[in-house]
Each structure stands twice: as C-alpha cells, then as structure tokens.
Amino acid sequence: MIWLDVLVQGILLGGLYALFAAGLSLVFGIMRLVNLAHGDLIVFAAFAILLITATFGLNPFLAALIAAPLMFAAGWALQRFVLNRVLGKDILPPLLCTFGLSVALQNGMLEAFSADSQRLSVGPLESASIDLGPVTVGTLPLLTFASAVAAIFVLNRIFYTTALGRAFRAVSDDPTTASLMGLDPKSVFAIATGLAMVIVTLAALYLGVRANFDPSIGPARLLYAFQAVIIGGLGSLWGTLAGGAIIGVAQTFGAQINPEWQILAGHIAFLIVLLIRPRGLFPRAVD
Amino acid sequence: MHQVTTRTRASTIAGIAALALIAVGLILPAFAPRSLIQDLFFILTMLTLAQLWNLIAGFGGMVSVGQQAFVGIGAYALFAGVILWGWDPVPAILLGGLAAFLLAIPTAFFAFRLAGAYFAIGTWVIAEVTRLLIAQWKTLGGGTGTSLPREATSDIIGVEAIANLFGLRDAAARDVLAYWLALALAVATMAAIYALLRSRTGLALAAVRDNDNAAQSVGVDARRVKWLVFLAAATMTGLVGALIFMQTARISPDAGFSLTNWTAYVVFITVIGGIGRLEGPILGVLVFWGLQTAFADYGSWYLLALGLLAIATMLFAPRGLWGLIADRWGIALFPVQRRLILEGAKDG
Numbered sequence: 001m002i003w004l005d006v007l008v009q010g011i012l013l014g015g016l017y018a019l020f021a022a023g024l025s026l027v028f029g030i031m032r033l034v035n036l037a038h039g040d041l042i043v044f045a046a047f048a049i050l051l052i053t054a055t056f057g058l059n060p061f062l063a064a065l066i067a068a069p070l071m072f073a074a075g076w077a078l079q080r081f082v083l084n085r086v087l088g089k090d091i092l093p094p095l096l097c098t099f100g101l102s103v104a105l106q107n108g109m110l111e112a113f114s115a116d117s118q119r120l121s122v123g124p125l126e127s128a129s130i131d132l133g134p135v136t137v138g139t140l141p142l143l144t145f146a147s148a149v150a151a152i153f154v155l156n157r158i159f160y161t162t163a164l165g166r167a168f169r170a171v172s173d174d175p176t177t178a179s180l181m182g183l184d185p186k187s188v189f190a191i192a193t194g195l196a197m198v199i200v201t202l203a204a205l206y207l208g209v210r211a212n213f214d215p216s217i218g219p220a221r222l223l224y225a226f227q228a229v230i231i232g233g234l235g236s237l238w239g240t241l242a243g244g245a246i247i248g249v250a251q252t253f254g255a256q257i258n259p260e261w262q263i264l265a266g267h268i269a270f271l272i273v274l275l276i277r278p279r280g281l282f283p284r285a286v287d
Numbered sequence: 288m289h290q291v292t293t294r295t296r297a298s299t300i301a302g303i304a305a306l307a308l309i310a311v312g313l314i315l316p317a318f319a320p321r322s323l324i325q326d327l328f329f330i331l332t333m334l335t336l337a338q339l340w341n342l343i344a345g346f347g348g349m350v351s352v353g354q355q356a357f358v359g360i361g362a363y364a365l366f367a368g369v370i371l372w373g374w375d376p377v378p379a380i381l382l383g384g385l386a387a388f389l390l391a392i393p394t395a396f397f398a399f400r401l402a403g404a405y406f407a408i409g410t411w412v413i414a415e416v417t418r419l420l421i422a423q424w425k426t427l428g429g430g431t432g433t434s435l436p437r438e439a440t441s442d443i444i445g446v447e448a449i450a451n452l453f454g455l456r457d458a459a460a461r462d463v464l465a466y467w468l469a470l471a472l473a474v475a476t477m478a479a480i481y482a483l484l485r486s487r488t489g490l491a492l493a494a495v496r497d498n499d500n501a502a503q504s505v506g507v508d509a510r511r512v513k514w515l516v517f518l519a520a521a522t523m524t525g526l527v528g529a530l531i532f533m534q535t536a537r538i539s540p541d542a543g544f545s546l547t548n549w550t551a552y553v554v555f556i557t558v559i560g561g562i563g564r565l566e567g568p569i570l571g572v573l574v575f576w577g578l579q580t581a582f583a584d585y586g587s588w589y590l591l592a593l594g595l596l597a598i599a600t601m602l603f604a605p606r607g608l609w610g611l612i613a614d615r616w617g618i619a620l621f622p623v624q625r626r627l628i629l630e631g632a633k634d635g
Contacts, residue, residue, distance in 0.1 A: 028404075028405075032403060032404070033404070034403075034404035034405060034407060034408065036352070036407065036408070082598065082602065085602055086601055086602065086605070091348075091350065091403050091404045092344065092345075092348070092350055092562070093601050093605055094404075095350050095404055095407055096350070096554065096558050096562075096597060096601050097597075097598050097601045097602070099352065099551070099554060099597070100555075100558075100593075100594040100595065100596075100597030100598040100601070101594065101598060102594070103547070103551050103590055103591075103593065103594035103597075104590075104591050104593075104594025104595050104598070105594075106590075107587035107588070107590040107591040107594065108587075108591050110587040111587050111588060111591065219411075219546065220415075222408065223408065223411060223412055223415060226405065226408040226412070227412070229405075230401065230405065260422075260423070263415075263419060264416065264419045264420070267412055267415060267416045267419070268416070270412065271397060271412075271416070274397055274400055274401075274409075275397070278400040
C-alpha cells in the first residue's frame with residue numbers, strides 16, 4: 001500500500017510543478033521566449049505574498065489575491081520595457097537578458113530578505129488531511145492539484161474561446177499579419193507575460209505553504225517547470241499537467257528509495273522521456 | 288585575378304602585438320610579484336572559459352548555461368587521477384579534458400533534441416544531473432568534497448626547477464607553473480578558435496547559426512559542425528576546470544559545478560565585452576577583473592549590479608563594449624570577415 005500512497009503523493013506534487021510550468025509554457029507558446037528568470041519570479045512572488053501577509057496580517061490566500069494584480073503589472077512592465085526590445089529572430093538577446101534578470105533577482109532578494117528560510121503559514125489547513133479509502137491525502141496537496149487543473153482549464157478557455165485568446169494565437173502564428181489585422185503584438189505579448197505572472201503568483205502561494213523557500217531556490221523550480229513542459233509536449237497545457245505528474249511521481253519514488261535520490265530521479269525521468277519521445281508525450285506545436 | 292582575405296592592417300599590427308604580449312607573459316614570472324601572477328592566472332582562466340562559451344554561443348548560436356558541468360567534471364577527473372590513481376597533477380589535467388569530452392557526448396545528444404531556446408535549460412539540467420551524481424561519489428568526499436593530498440601538491444613536475452630558476456619558494460613556484468599552463472591554454476584556445484573561424488568550418492558554423500535550413504540547403508552538414516564545435520569547447524573547458532582546481536587544491540560539488548562562477552560570470556564577461564567576436568571576451572575579462580577587484584566585497588549587491596549591467600548591455604549595446612568601439616572606429620583586431628580583393632582593380 002505504501003507504493004500506492006507514494007504514487008498519489010507524486011501525482012499531487014505534479015500539480016505544483018504544472019503550476020510552475022504553465023506560465024513558462026504560455027510565454028514560450030506565444031512569443032518563443034524562454035524566461036530563464038521564471039523560477040526566480042516564482043520565489044519573488046512568494047516573498048511578495050509573505051510581505052503582504054506580514055504587513056496586513058492577512059491569510060496567504062487573501063494576500064495572493066492582492067499580489068496577483070501587482071505581479072500582473074510587474075510582468076506587463078517587464079515585457080513592455082525590457083523583453084519586447086530584445087525579442088527578435090535571434091534567440092540570444094532575450095535568453096541573456098532573462099539570465100541577467102535571474103542573477104539580479106536572486107541577489108536582490110538575498111539583500112532584501114536575507115538567506116533565511118521562510119514559509120507562508122495557513123494554520124490548521126497545513127496538517128489537515130482527507131481519508132480516501134486506501135490512501136489518506138493532505139488537503140493542501142489536493143487543493144494544489146485542483147488549482148492546477150482549474151488554472152489549466154481557465155487558460156485553455158481563454159486561449160480557445162475568447163478574443164484575447166484569438167489575439168494570442170494570432171501573434172503566435174504570425175506577428176506581422178496579426179499587426180495588419182489591427183493587433184499590436186507588443187501589447188499582446190505584455191498581456192501574456194502579465195497573465196503568466198498571475199499563474200506564477202498562484203504557484204508561489206502553494207510553493208510557500210507547502211515548504212520552506214529562500215532566495216536561492218528559483219533555478220531548481222525553473223528546471224522542474226521546464227521538464228514538465230518538455231515531457232508534456234510543447235503547446236499542450238494538459239500535457240504539461242501530465243509532465244508535472246511524471247516528474248512528481250519520479251521524485252517521490254526516488255525519495256522513497258533513498259532521500260538523496262529525490263531530485264536526481266526527477267531529472268532521470270525527464271532524460272528517459274527525452275530519449276524515447278523527443279517531442280514529448282502530447283506534442284501540439286510543430287516548432 | 289582575385290583573392291579572398293580576412294587580413295587587414297589592424298590585424299597585422301594586432302598579430303605582432305599579440306606575439307609580443309605572449310613573450311612578455313612568458314618571462315613575466317622572472318620579475319613580477321606573486322600577487323600579479325595570481326591575478327593573471329584568474330584573468331587567463333576566465334578569459335579562456337569566456338572564449339570557449341563565446342565560440343559555442345556567439346559563433347555557434349548554442350546558448351549553453353551548463354558549462355559548469357565541464358568545469359566540474361574536469362576538476363573531479365583531475366582529483367580522481369591524483370587521489371585514486373596516484374597521477375602527477377599536471378598530466379592529470381589531461382584526464383579533465385578527456386572526462387569533459389566523454390560527458391559532452393551524451394550532453395550534446397540530449398540537448399540537441401531540444402528546440403531553440405530550450406537548449407539552454409537542457410544543458411543546465413545535464414549539469415545538475417552531473418553534480419548530483421558526483422555528490423554520490425563517496426571516495427571523493429561526496430557532497431562535502433575533498434582536498435588534494437599534501438604529498439601530491441608538494442612535488443608537482445617542474446615546480447622544483449621553477450623554484451631554482453627564479454629563486455622562489457615552492458608555493459610561489461606552483462603559482463608560476465599554474466600561470467604558465469593557464470597562459471598556454473589561453474593562447475592555444477584563442478589561436479585554435481581564430482584558425483577555426485577563418486577556415487571553411489568557421490564559415491559553415493556562422494551559416495548554421497544564422498540559418499540552419501539555408502545552410503543545409505547549400506550543403507553544410509549542420510549537425511556535424513555543431514557536434515564538432517560543442518565537443519571541442521567542452522573538452523577545452525574541462526582542461527581549464529582541471530587547471531583551476533589543481534591550483535585551488537580543494538573541490539566540492541557546489542564549487543566545481545557552480546553556476547555563478549563558471550557560467551554566469553563567463554556569460555557576463557562575454558556579453559559586456561561583446562559577444563560573437565574574439566576581442567569581446569578580452570575586453571570583458573579586463574572590465575570584469577576591475578569590477579571584481581573593486582566591488583567583490585559587496586557580495587550580492589555586486590552580483591545584482593552585474594546582472595543589471597548584462598540586461599542594460601543587451602538593451603542598449605547588444606554587441607557589447609567592443610561592438611561600440613568597432614562601430615565608432617571600425618577596428619577589428621582579429622577579423623573573421625572575408626573581403627574580396629580584385630587585383631588590377633587599382634589600374635581599372
């Protein structure tokens with residue numbers, strides 16, 4: 001029964017990784033931009049929630065509601081004033097820009113918040129659990145997974161049934177033609193990055209209530225997010241959820257065998273998928 | 288009659304100046320203080336790493352953020368050679384190159400499967416996997432690392448000869464030896480890169496970087512060129528890594544596979560100096576060394592500023608400081624641009 005338990009825990013952990021990955025996938029899908037600072041932005045959002053919680057004495061869930069529009073604005077501004085200027089045919093400038101941002105953010109947070117581990121406290125909910133017959137699952141991991149499913153559902157609805165989603169798809173396919181039709185690709189990109197930062201805030205909330213965080217953990221979150229995206233297949237958000245679950249299950253199984261192998265097992269699962277299905281499990285996009 | 292050349296008057300002068308600089312560099316230990324030799328060791332090794340990253344990213348379009356994998360594996364191979372098999376540290380540096388070469392084969396195999404910019408994170412994953420695996424190697428200290436034994440560092444080949452030659456103590460003579468090796472690696476790396484860029488393969492590399500499909504359509508074997516350059520750069524990076532940690536004489540997975548030291552700094556040097564040209568990292572490493580000497584005590588403020596400087600460079604001067612100089616005065620010390628010279632053009 002222990003293995004069934006490990007499997008369920010792993011899948012639920014995958015929900016968190018899918019939340020890490022959804023923003024990365026959205027931005028890449030629309031503008032072919034890989035944001036190397038994505039993990040650090042998640043940690044940044046977690047500190048923002050922590051700061052709001054501490055200042056106003058709010059519950060982290062409410063604090064995240066306040067942080068989300070702020071993060072949207074930050075993402076919008078980042079895209080508008082920095083990343084839009086370096087986007088182009090050459091992939092080098094945006095990569096190096098976001099790499100610089102990653103290092104700057106990490107060290108900025110280190111100065112502002114110190115290297116101490118922090119945590120978002122949500123009281124009794126932290127240890128609450130639900131009995132599901134053969135396994136008992138934590139309420140919080142279950143909530144995380146449900147949020148991931150909801151976030152991906154909403155994103156898919158936005159993408160395929162709204163005018164904004166049509167704009168996203170249009171500028172993704174062909175920015176030049178889209179701009180002839182009256183769209184401004186640069187402002188569409190800015191909205192997309194803003195939206196990605198809202199998902200980042202959600203991911204940060206669950207990152208912070210699940211475990212300790214400190215300014216240095218961003219890059220590892222970027223790697224998990226990236227692995228979930230690649231395993232799922234580019235362009236498929238549900239695939240990303242599956243990818244996250246695979247990384248999560250591999251990590252919990254690895255940790256069950258030997259705690260030192262947790263992270264390594266996730267990486268190895270990723271390499272195996274890359275070896276046998278280089279385009280991921282559910283590829284949608286051709287590029 | 289015509290010929291194609293990359294030579295200019297500035298490049299001839301630069302070539303002579305480079306030879307003179309190398310000669311000065313060789314005899315420098317005879318009169319320079321030990322601290323200068325140590326600084327130059329740092330500058331030369333960082334310069335070599337930056338040139339190698341510049342080769343794959345700037346000239347080859349393969350933006351790797353996993354070069355720390357090759358520094359780390361090179362260093363660990365040297366430690367394995369010395370500690371486990373009793374090799375002398377100097378020949379053991381070659382083991383570092385070999386290990387990095389062997390690691391680069393699976394790295395390239397996996398990372399080349401990833402589309403565009405995802406290549407960058409792919410190399411990073413491989414570096415993490417390598418770090419985690421090495422941390423499991425208990426005989427070399429596991430996660431906490433290990434040191435070179437005193438017996439091994441006290442009688443390195445050539446140290447005694449250098450000590451006698453310059454009348455130095457052993458520790459200072461070891462610095463001189465490491466410095467000479469760093470100089471040799473830096474010169475060899477830059478000469479090889481320059482020769483490569485001026486060859487047909489260099490032209491093929493630029494073509495693949497600018498447009499993969501178009502290059503293949505005119506008969507360039509894009510895969511072969513990328514593999515060749517990636518493996519060569521990784522091997523050299525492994526040699527440099529082994530040399531750096533021979534000098535430090537102490538290693539841990541976190542130090543050997545440090546993203547900040549072996550990739551972030553290297554990227555900043557190249558970007559600030561000017562990516563995609565040989566002069567860039569040379570200028571960049573001097574700027575970096577100046578900043579490092581002046582501000583390294585500020586720790587994370589310093590890194591924050593470096594990150595912002597890299598963003599500002601990408602925004603306002605994407606071709607770096609040397610790009611600004613080249614635009615202003617049109618100088619290229621190591622030109623790789625082909626120019627057609629028509630003979631008799633002057634008469635007609």
